Amino acid sequence: MRAETKAGLQALSFVTVMAASAGLWFSLSAGVAPWTLVLMILIALAMAIGVWAS
């Protein structure tokens, strides 16, 4: 994998984890919603991408 691609995927992974965590924070005010699960899955996927790119 090219260094630029690797760095790009790591950046995407990190930003997605942080943004989805922020999304969870907003979602908590409305209690557990269907998209709470979607956000948790998104975080897991983003972390998996980060592991793959590292």
Place this chain on the structure above:
Amino acid sequence: MLLDWLLALFPILLILLLMIRFRWGAAKAGPAGWFAALCIAVVRFGAGLEVLAVAQAKSLFFSLDVLMITWAAFLLFRVVDEGGAIQVLKEALFRLTTDPGMQALLIAWAFASFLQGVGGYGVPVAVTAPIMIGLGFSPVSAVVLPSLGHGWSVTFGSLAASFQALIAATGIPGGTLARPAGLLLGFACFGCGLAVAHATGGWKAVRRLLPMILLLGGVMAIVQLALAVSGFWNLGATGAGIAGLAVGVVLARYAQRKGARAQAVDGKQLLIAVAGYAMLVLLTLVVQLAGPVKAALSRLVLQAPFPEVRTALGYFTAAEVGRKIPLLSHAGAILAYTSLLTFVLYRRVGLYTPGAARRILAGTTRRMLPSSLGIASMVAMALVMSHAGMTDVLARGLAASVGRAFPVVSPWIGALGAFMTGSNTNSNVVFALLQSRTAELLGYPVALILAAQTAGAAIGSVVAPTKVVVGASTAGKGGEEGGIVGRLLGYVGLLILAISLVVWVMALLSGSSSAGGS
């Protein structure tokens, strides 16, 4: 129940296994530990979606608190290094003394501690190892000496990122933790100086350099402690390093008069080189001490309330207001202001070549991005474990098994965490809650046990494979990490043992004093 205890321990063991046996970095091992914690929390500890969501959302604030400092600290280092200032500092120290013992103490102890204060993340060894080789030390010694020398300054180094992580992970005010942490690390400072002298020339060197070690160690330990208890913990290691260098330079010059004459150092060049760090000290003092400035910058705060959550097994986490991050007066923000001002100054005096800004930003991003995902995932893992009751199960098991010997074991837990994750910060994030909960259960002072955690982690981090790899590669000894770790292990083991004994005595004293007072 043993099975619950083992399952609660599994995510930590998994990270340990992946990092040590399979040589995974924090960016790979952290998410794996997080995923394992998540699965175990759901399947065995009854954590529902709301528990996991609250833990994950809280981790955002905890991570931001640490990452703002780590990114900005490395940015400042890149701004200064790109202008050639680190090279100037290197040369100035190179010319100061010809005595190998003095060189080792000045460069591998005082200068490496200063670099830990302002940079961290492997910078002390990476910068000083080539200087040591240039001075005639063997490549292995060039890695071993600064590794040992900077250990005591890790917690309050990197603008106190590890100490900030300890505060963030436990919610205990820095003012409460600063004194015991400063005392234990001050004690470790002498141990690091002795270790550097011994590794340089055996007991003969220790005896010859003992007055210098006592004087320099005393100055650095007191300055760090004083800064930490005054609330300036983000300048603790930096201030101690500067004070140590100042005293060390005077002592080296005095000693040099008796021997060969040292080469002169360009004062103006040196002044410009240290301007960035001098500006950091100045800005920190202004923001902390000037009331109106502090008030104006503290208006923009990031903070959020979180609801109470309960697992299916009944483990309860109360509603709370999450971590408070004052965005404009945060240590990370002060570092960012300093980086910007230093960049402008260095550009005005013509220290940069075209494209410097791009190189600085690219270098910072390249270096910090992988460790950021590692930190974010490990913080999330620690919070999932604590919200699911896994940390509580671990703490209760630990309290039952080691009992009254816990203060002696506590620094070793911190060291284990740092060894496995390569970082004092990560160790504090992973183990601080476990340590504080266990201390509460056993009735030991929580602040002392957390100080033991971070002191053990600081010393343990120097022998972490991930750090040793960085040092070995800069010394051109990639592939010989095993030999370096072998030389470091004995010293590190003795230092942590000494810290354990001090913690044990302090715990006994605090126990008897509280018993007397009640």
